[in-house]
Amino acid sequence: MKKILIIDDTPEYIEMLEDVLLEYEVHGATDGKSGIELARKILPDTILLDINMPGLNGYEVCRRLKKEPLLKTIPVIFLTANEGCDFEEIGFEVGAVDYVSKPFNATLLKARLKTHVHLYALQSNLQQEVNSRVKEISKLNTEMILVTASIAELKSKETGLHIKRVSKISGKLALYLGLSTHEVEMIEMAAVLHDIGKVGIPDSILNKSTSLDNDEWTMMKTHSKLGYNILSKSEFSLMRYAAKIALEHHERWDGSGYPKGLKGGEISYVGRIVAVADVFDSLLDVRVYKDAWSSQKVKKYFEDMNGIQFDPEVTTILLENFDDFLATRVF
């Protein structure tokens, strides 16, 4: 049964409407403040609102309803003993969809109410449909990014878990750094693609178990620029963000990294975050060229490299919450 909320300081009006609107579940409030509270609780399908009330008048109640995300789309119909264009105009200005003059004609009131309740139902269904499509598309996006990134990781004969772990660790570092939820989400998604440029590196180099010679190392280092080239042409800001990470995740705080040898604050903060997350996870992981390091050895490495290879602020966060970051690696 659709719910109608009547806010009117005359209880007799509420009772009268209850008798007329038998096909609805009718709720009543005799002042604006309790009317708004009741609306939050029951989320009615339409609100019938008196204008002249002590305390908050109907216009003010309507303004407040329209400011609340959960209530702002509920249709408001003014019930008014006032006549004249001014009252109607103000009513529409504050967000009402219709008005009915008192004493009201029951047939007319019911017809108008039916229309607005129906329109609201259509609008709500449409919104729900849009929300569920948006959710679906964003899930598909995340999956496509993961699939794309796994191609590069598969070539390195890695498990696919490294990119997921770097994503989680980067997100956690961003969270500790106080970045917004939106930025944390962007970093988590974009960090997955940090090594996408490895698709352009020969398997013989990626999977070599002994040290790379000079030429091989030069070739290996091109993966950051390759990744940037793949991602930077996108019209989507997330991809351009990922391009920055791909380009800068091997830059070092002291300027001795690659490809540009950027130093300190010249490296973007996302580049500095993912640099820490990437090395942290790689050292703890087995690679074709090395065994997994113990957590104590990794901690010592970050203590030694704080302010040399890595941004001191990001490294301090990692070191101060080391166990929490170790736990992030377990899925």
Ligand SMILES: [Fe+2]
């Ligand atoms: Fe890399």
Ligand SMILES: [Fe+2]
């Ligand atoms: Fe990596």
